Amino acid sequence: MPFESDEYSKRALDFVERLQRLKTYDEICKHILKELAQFGFNYLTSFSIPQAGQSFKDCMWFNNRPQDYIERYSSQNYVLKDPVVTELRKNLNPYSWSDVRRTRELKKSEVNIIDEAREWGSRDGMMLQIVTNSGLVSCFCPCGLGPDLSPRARTALEVIAIYSHHALRRALVQNQRDDVVHIPLTPREREIMQWVAVGKTDDEIGEILLIASTTVTQHVENAKRKLDALRRTYAVVQAIRFGEISL
Amino acid sequence: MPFESDEYSKRALDFVERLQRLKTYDEICKHILKELAQFGFNYLTSFSIPQAGQSFKDCMWFNNRPQDYIERYSSQNYVLKDPVVTELRKNLNPYSWSDVRRTRELKKSEVNIIDEAREWGSRDGMMLQIVTNSGLVSCFCPCGLGPDLSPRARTALEVIAIYSHHALRRALVQNQRDDVVHIPLTPREREIMQWVAVGKTDDEIGEILLIASTTVTQHVENAKRKLDALRRTYAVVQAIRFGEISL
DNA sequence: GCGAAAATCCTAAGAAACTAGGATGGACTT
DNA sequence: AAGTCCATCCTAGTTTCTTAGGATTTTCGC
Numbered sequence: 001m002p003f004e005s006d007e008y009s010k011r012a013l014d015f016v017e018r019l020q021r022l023k024t025y026d027e028i029c030k031h032i033l034k035e036l037a038q039f040g041f042n043y044l045t046s047f048s049i050p051q052a053g054q055s056f057k058d059c060m061w062f063n064n065r066p067q068d069y070i071e072r073y074s075s076q077n078y079v080l081k082d083p084v085v086t087e088l089r090k091n092l093n094p095y096s097w098s099d100v101r102r103t104r105e106l107k108k109s110e111v112n113i114i115d116e117a118r119e120w121g122s123r124d125g126m127m128l129q130i131v132t133n134s135g136l137v138s139c140f141c142p143c144g145l146g147p148d149l150s151p152r153a154r155t156a157l158e159v160i161a162i163y164s165h166h167a168l169r170r171a172l173v174q175n176q177r178d179d180v181v182h183i184p185l186t187p188r189e190r191e192i193m194q195w196v197a198v199g200k201t202d203d204e205i206g207e208i209l210l211i212a213s214t215t216v217t218q219h220v221e222n223a224k225r226k227l228d229a230l231r232r233t234y235a236v237v238q239a240i241r242f243g244e245i246s247l
Numbered sequence: 248m249p250f251e252s253d254e255y256s257k258r259a260l261d262f263v264e265r266l267q268r269l270k271t272y273d274e275i276c277k278h279i280l281k282e283l284a285q286f287g288f289n290y291l292t293s294f295s296i297p298q299a300g301q302s303f304k305d306c307m308w309f310n311n312r313p314q315d316y317i318e319r320y321s322s323q324n325y326v327l328k329d330p331v332v333t334e335l336r337k338n339l340n341p342y343s344w345s346d347v348r349r350t351r352e353l354k355k356s357e358v359n360i361i362d363e364a365r366e367w368g369s370r371d372g373m374m375l376q377i378v379t380n381s382g383l384v385s386c387f388c389p390c391g392l393g394p395d396l397s398p399r400a401r402t403a404l405e406v407i408a409i410y411s412h413h414a415l416r417r418a419l420v421q422n423q424r425d426d427v428v429h430i431p432l433t434p435r436e437r438e439i440m441q442w443v444a445v446g447k448t449d450d451e452i453g454e455i456l457l458i459a460s461t462t463v464t465q466h467v468e469n470a471k472r473k474l475d476a477l478r479r480t481y482a483v484v485q486a487i488r489f490g491e492i493s494l
Numbered sequence: 495g496c497g498a499a500a501a502t503c504c505t506a507a508g509a510a511a512c513t514a515g516g517a518t519g520g521a522c523t524t
Numbered sequence: 525a526a527g528t529c530c531a532t533c534c535t536a537g538t539t540t541c542t543t544a545g546g547a548t549t550t551t552c553g554c
Contacts, residue, residue, distance in 0.1 A: 199482075233444060246298070435531065459534085468513085
């Protein structure tokens with residue numbers, strides 16, 4: 001199963017080059033799965049982390065794990081308890097399920113969730129996070145019975161994950177995102193929203209920029225309208241998402 | 248100058264493998280510059296996009312462009328006017344300075360800013376955005392007199408940019424970021440902050456979760472304290488930054 | 495020079511958020 | 525059994541935000 005060292009480098013970039021020529025969602029999926037199979041991954045789940053009010057299923061880019069497993073996982077609300085998932089919040093870097101078992105002290109109920117996956121054909125897997133330009137956090141999770149998780153395989157997987165995610169997203173979201181036309185903010189509106197994002201009040205912003213606080217309010221209201229937001233918390237989130245301000 | 252096709256793939260992953268063994272900031276910079284020189288890039292600027300109140304210079308990961316050019320750029324407030332920079336907000340993907348000239352209708356004053364760079368040794372360059380887990384948007388900007396900007400070079404550059412950025416960040420920020428201990432939110436606090444982030448009022452959240460609005464207020468206040476925020480706009484930004492909620 | 499867009503300033507009432515106090519019950523740990 | 529953390533509920537006074545009206549000046553492209 002394991003390749004020679006050089007083999008990994010070559011494979012990964014060959015994969016990327018071929019991937020970039022594919023257009024349709026189905027072609028892209030097939031290409032990704034074929035590549036992952038070479039590493040011993042039978043399954044792949046790729047999803048963006050759902051917002052409040054969104055269901056897990058609506059946020060899937062791709063999934064080929066057994067449907068009844070997903071149903072079970074979803075109905076038991078495992079996504080809030082699974083240590084492999086909660087680790088996402090703590091760990092910047094790619095990690096494997098076995099890394100989590102080794103490095104964290106888990107409750108019995110948590111270990112059970114990981115063990116349960118075996119009954120559906122997965123003993124170990126990788127978790128790779130991708131953060132897109134718009135701040136959307138996505139997770140690329142290949143798994144299988146006996147995947148290759150060597151350091152060199154992980155480096156190659158990281159490249160594969162980034163490009164696979166972009167390709168899936170390109171195929172699935174391109175049109176959808178173009179629909180969401182967003183009215184651009186003016187420079188002053190942007191400037192003021194940056195101060196709003198760090199928690200300044202309109203009075204404080206007025207003092208900082210040497211303008212009346214009513215003017216600040218005015219700019220914020222204009223920005224809210226352009227960002228399609230009723231409260232400034234959401235306006236800030238939207239401004240980040242649209243790239244008007246950054247974190 | 249241009250390599251054979253296969254050469255790009257091999258170079259890029261060789262670069263990554265060698266980069267991962269380097270520890271110090273200076274070693275890493277030297278390695279990156281050497282690699283970029285192979286593509287015809289003499290200069291590199293790498294920075295995170297400054298928040299309100301932060302200066303451009305504090306957000307630099309690396310820069311070797313002439314100091315007087317940076318001073319001029321900074322004092323003229325070019326960062327708000329430079330079309331190559333404003334394009335960052337619109338364009339998800341890597342692009343070159345010449346792409347911007349070709350695809351956008353620019354004012355004379357905007358073209359001047361790009362042209363001015365020639366006097367300091369850069370005729371063209373690439374802009375590559377990297378968004379980290381914590382939502383920080385960074386920009387990796389190599390430039391030079393006659394860089395190789397062929398499609399295959401761009402693919403390789405994307406890999407180089409991602410890993411270079413991570414390496415620089417690892418070397419510069421590791422300790423700094425560990426200082427910023429953040430008190431984790433409870434599941435309920437997280438859940439409520441997600442609703443705050445989409446602009447719901449406490450009354451509305453109370454109705455959704457079937458609890459009293461005063462309880463919602465209480466949870467938000469606890470979350471604000473843990474996130475070190477005085478207003479909920481900033482609390483939302485912090486929660487995103489710490490990975491407690493996602494966009 | 496004209497028109498459009500941007501930036502500036504204002505009032506006033508009602509809604510929402512912030513602050514500073516509380517209190518109770520349940521789950522889990524030691 | 526005691527202690528800790530979490531989730532739930534409450535009041536009341538203060539500040540900030542939201543909304544719905546205005547108006548004037550500046551800037552920039554044509």
